Amino acid sequence: MKKYILVTLILSMLFFSSCNVGKHEKYASLIADSANDRYSLEPEVEYWTGIYFEKKNMEDKTCHLFGKSYSGSYYLSIVDKYNSYTTDVYYTDDGIRFGLRSDTGELVEINFINSTFFNTQPYLPEVDHPTESAISLATEIAGNFIDNLDDYTQILEEPVTQHKERNGETYSITYYVVKFTKKVKGFISSDFISVKVTSKGTVATICLGDIGAFDDVTLDFDIETVNQSIANKIKNTYENTGFQVKNSSCHNQKIVLTPKGEICISSRYYIDGLDVSNVEIQTAIVILTVVS
Numbered sequence: 001m002k003k004y005i006l007v008t009l010i011l012s013m014l015f016f017s018s019c020n021v022g023k024h025e026k027y028a029s030l031i032a033d034s035a036n037d038r039y040s041l042e043p044e045v046e047y048w049t050g051i052y053f054e055k056k057n058m059e060d061k062t063c064h065l066f067g068k069s070y071s072g073s074y075y076l077s078i079v080d081k082y083n084s085y086t087t088d089v090y091y092t093d094d095g096i097r098f099g100l101r102s103d104t105g106e107l108v109e110i111n112f113i114n115s116t117f118f119n120t121q122p123y124l125p126e127v128d129h130p131t132e133s134a135i136s137l138a139t140e141i142a143g144n145f146i147d148n149l150d151d152y153t154q155i156l157e158e159p160v161t162q163h164k165e166r167n168g169e170t171y172s173i174t175y176y177v178v179k180f181t182k183k184v185k186g187f188i189s190s191d192f193i194s195v196k197v198t199s200k201g202t203v204a205t206i207c208l209g210d211i212g213a214f215d216d217v218t219l220d221f222d223i224e225t226v227n228q229s230i231a232n233k234i235k236n237t238y239e240n241t242g243f244q245v246k247n248s249s250c251h252n253q254k255i256v257l258t259p260k261g262e263i264c265i266s267s268r269y270y271i272d273g274l275d276v277s278n279v280e281i282q283t284a285i286v287i288l289t290v291v292s
Contacts, residue, residue: 023262024290027225029233032266033081033286051079061090063098063107066144070098070110077102082190082266084210084257108208121200122164122173130199131159131176137203138178138195145193145208152180153188174199184214185221187265190256213257221265221291230267230287237285242276256288263292 024030058074072090078099079086086102087109095114100107127133135156143149157177164171176199181192191213196204231248238245252268268286275281 023260026221026290026292027229029229029287029289031233031237031285032288035284050081052076053079055088058088061088061100061105063090063100063110065107065110070096072096072098079259082209082254082256083108084190084213084259084261086259109206111205112202113204117202117204118164121198121202122162122171123166124200124202126199127201130174130201131156133201134176134197134199135178137197137201138176139180141195141203141206142178142180142193146180146211149180152182152192155179155181155188172199175204181209182214184217184255185219188254189214190254210257214255214263217263217292219255219263219292226265226289226291229289230269233287234269234271234285238271238273243281243283244274245271246274247272255291258288262290264288264290 054076055074060071060073062069062071064070070092072092075089075091075097077086077088085108087099088102089097089099091097094116097109097111098107099109135154139149139154142152146152155178157179159174159176161172161174164173175196177194177196179192179194181188183189184191190209191211192209193211194205194207194209196206198204227250230250234245234248248269248271250267250269252266254266256264256266258264266286266288268284271283271285273281273283
């Protein structure tokens with residue numbers, strides 16, 4: 001445990017130190033994350049992949065949501081992937097987790113899935129038309145955080161169903177994630193709100209991204225130059241590892257704001273290739289390319 005805390009603190013110090021150095025050139029591509037494989041890549045954390053650290057002497061905090069108050073004790077802080085801000089995380093006595101922005105104190109996440117939730121929700125009756133119900137409830141909730149939802153694109157993720165056994169009977173609960181994200185130059189962005197609703201008509205989680213981060217931003221970049229920068233980065237990254245890249249395909253691109261204040265295109269690539277023994281390998285990499 002002591003070793004883990006020490007490593008975490010060192011990573012945190014390195015991260016915050018890197019935030020103070022100069023910004024990267026436009027179209028610079030950097031590794032944000034890579035699949036765990038046996039290839040020794042350059043450090044992934046050139047910006048941020050999710051840094052966890054602990055602040056000292058943090059007081060208990062209370063957040064207010066829809067007429068209810070939730071008081072919690074500090075747990076840890078996160079510089080989360082695809083968020084430009086730091087989140088301070090708290091837990092209530094009954095295990096509800098909520099997160100507050102360190103700079104503004106605003107609520108940016110709340111997770112109601114505690115032990116009571118697991119022990120009660122699966123056994124409740126299903127609502128009629130659960131998909132439509134989830135979208136309706138998520139839209140209502142999102143409207144409390146975003147002034148004009150018409151500016152956002154609604155995305156319904158693939159529902160996930162879980163099963164539980166009790167007294168010889170099988171019960172199920174389905175989770176629907178409805179996301180509202182702002183598009184910037186045709187790309188989805190890290191300006192979003194995500195609401196997870198159950199087939200029982202209950203809110204499970206609410207998560208907010210960089211709401212309003214791109215409202216006053218005018219971007220001017222060439223996507224072909226971005227993609228060429230990415231191709232060069234992939235080639236240079238694997239060149240000295242013994243891994244031969246045979247094919248790379250992009251499966252997701254979005255615009256994000258880094259803690260340094262740089263706007264980047266985040267690109268997830270799936271890569272096929274051969275290792276030094278000519279064994280076929282599949283891996284993945286996330287690359288950030290600076291566009292402003």
